[in-house]
Amino acid sequence: MTVNILIVGAGAVGAFYGSRLAVAPNTEVSVICRSNYKAVSEAGFSVTSPKYGSYTFAPHRTFANPREAIESKISWDYVLVSTKALPDVSDDSEILEGLLDTRRTSIVLVQNGLGVEDPYTSRFPGVTILSAVTIVSAAQTEPGVIKHNRWTRISVGPYLPGTTEESTTKSHQQAINSNQTFVELLRAGGIADADAYSHSKLQMVRWHKIAINASMNPSAVLSSGTTNQAMSSDPELFRHLQGVMEEVLSTAPKVLGTPLPSEFATPEAILNSTKKNNSGSKPSMLLDWEQGKRMELEVILGNPIRIARAHGLEMPRLQSLYALLRMAQQNRDSAKGESSRL
Ligand SMILES: NC(=O)c1ccc[n+]([C@@H]2O[C@H](COP(=O)([O-])OP(=O)(O)OC[C@H]3O[C@@H](n4cnc5c(N)ncnc54)[C@H](OP(=O)(O)O)[C@@H]3O)[C@@H](O)[C@H]2O)c1
Structure with a gap:
């Protein structure tokens, strides 16, 4: 059939x-x-x-x-x-x-x-x-x-x-x-x-992917267009990205009520492998930002923060990235609106 x-x-x-x-x-x-x-x-x-x-x-x-x-x-x-x-x-x-x-x-x-x-x-x-x-x-x-x-x-x-x-x-x-x-x-x-x-393991996969997206994507935009490889090769940005990933990955088990599967790559392993990837690839949020498009801010940053809060948990690193980038997008869009009205 x-x-x-x-x-x-x-x-x-x-x-x-x-x-x-x-x-x-x-x-x-x-x-x-x-x-x-x-x-x-x-x-x-x-x-x-x-x-x-x-x-x-x-x-x-x-x-x-x-x-x-x-x-x-x-x-x-x-x-x-x-x-x-x-x-x-x-x-x-x-x-x-x-x-x-x-x-x-x-x-x-x-x-x-x-x-x-x-x-x-x-x-x-x-x-x-x-x-x-x-x-x-x-x-x-x-x-x-x-x-x-x-x-x-x-x-x-x-x-x-x-x-x-x-x-x-x-x-x-x-x-x-x-x-x-x-x-x-x-x-x-x-x-x-x-x-x-299964349902629960897939949701854990989502959180694990979020750890990568929510660290790399906003940081690439806020660091003025840095590629994934360049960010993970910079010692200070490495610490920052690792901190964001660890924050997300330590929150996920508390929200989902199941431990992080041991086979999932650690932040350090992800960043060390990104260091070696010299394709010059830019995260999608950076590409969207450069093209003046709306970024997937709400599902990658806003929703994880809100879901964690509903469980009484805060993710301060993620919250800072979200607050800054959301306002940057808002300012960019109002400036665009103003220039199109001229
Ligand atoms: N690209 C990647 O490598 C990658 C990797 C992993 C995950 N993802 C995720 O996968 C998802 C899709 O990403 P993508 O890169 O494939 O995006 P994309 O290339 O922009 O494709 C999205 C498509 O949806 C179409 N679309 C949007 N609204 C529509 C509507 N109302 N009716 C009909 N078509 C509509 C767009 O059409 P228009 O061109 O007319 O806007 C566009 O063709 C995102 O959540 C992204 O984060 C992407």
């Missing part, structure tokens, strides 16, 4: 994973495009990758907007959301209105940050949600052109808050099965390091 997959947010991450899912047997992968619609509807996505070579990903259907996807009357098995998570700008769960077959569809969120699931659980109670964290490095360099740089790791878990491993109901089991099938599709598409996790 055909597995119907819809990508919402067909940029770097969405198009890359879409292109891999499309080569798994019996899948049909469609996309909702926005600014890249013309390029993709004419020629598909052109993907280059050090691992998979150069190839064209021609989606089964390319939609210009969600309405066209609804009108197609396709019953989706998976709707993969990989927009930038910007809850302060838009509630992207709205895009999925009218697209879901509640008994069949699983929503797969491939986004950085904490609390990205909340808008979807509120809007679509009862719909299966799979939460995914990836450490891929990819970019859409021009409309429809996807450059996969390195890494493919993606960790996926059913989002089942408030449940324990023992309290598995029929709908929980469905979510676990759907999660396993999705991971198998990724593996069949050549993503060998796609892994299925």
Whole structure:
């Protein structure tokens, strides 16, 4: 039977994973495009990758907007959301209105940050949600052109808050099965390091990724455009980044009630490996800042701080980064507003 997959947010991450899912047997992968619609509807996505070579990903259907996807009357098995998570700008769960077959569809969120699931659980109670964290490095360099740089790791878990491993109901089991099938599709598409996790372990993976994003991303902007490698090679910044990571990783077990798995890389190991990575890569927040775009500040900094506070915990290093960068963004946007009014 055909597995119907819809990508919402067909940029770097969405198009890359879409292109891999499309080569798994019996899948049909469609996309909702926005600014890249013309390029993709004419020629598909052109993907280059050090691992998979150069190839064209021609989606089964390319939609210009969600309405066209609804009108197609396709019953989706998976709707993969990989927009930038910007809850302060838009509630992207709205895009999925009218697209879901509640008994069949699983929503797969491939986004950085904490609390990205909340808008979807509120809007679509009862719909299966799979939460995914990836450490891929990819970019859409021009409309429809996807450059996969390195890494493919993606960790996926059913989002089942408030449940324990023992309290598995029929709908929980469905979510676990759907999660396993999705991971198998990724593996069949050549993503060998796609892994299925439980709800609680996936949330720990999210916190671990946050430790990296919440330290590197804002620091790159606040240090006036420093790359990850340059930051981790500077002794004072090394201490700062390590301090932020340790703060996040010591808070996570207190919030989640489970210890940090021993196999997770330590801050020191992450920074020492970043020191050796001389690709000159910039964190996404820095790229967004340089392009005058809104940054994923709320899901990477604001939500972790608020979640910790709800547990009576403060993360002062993270709070300082958040307060400074949020105001910098606000000042930049009001200056932009003023100059566009001139
Ligand atoms: N890139 C990476 O290497 C990487 C690695 C790990 C995690 N992540 C995370 O993955 C997520 C996606 O990042 P990304 O780098 O793939 O971002 P991206 O390249 O900017 O892609 C996002 C896509 O979503 C589209 N989009 C946004 N709102 C839409 C809407 N209402 N309707 C239709 N399309 C819409 C954008 O269209 P427009 O171009 O028209 O705005 C764009 O094509 C983020 O949470 C990011 O932090 C990225």
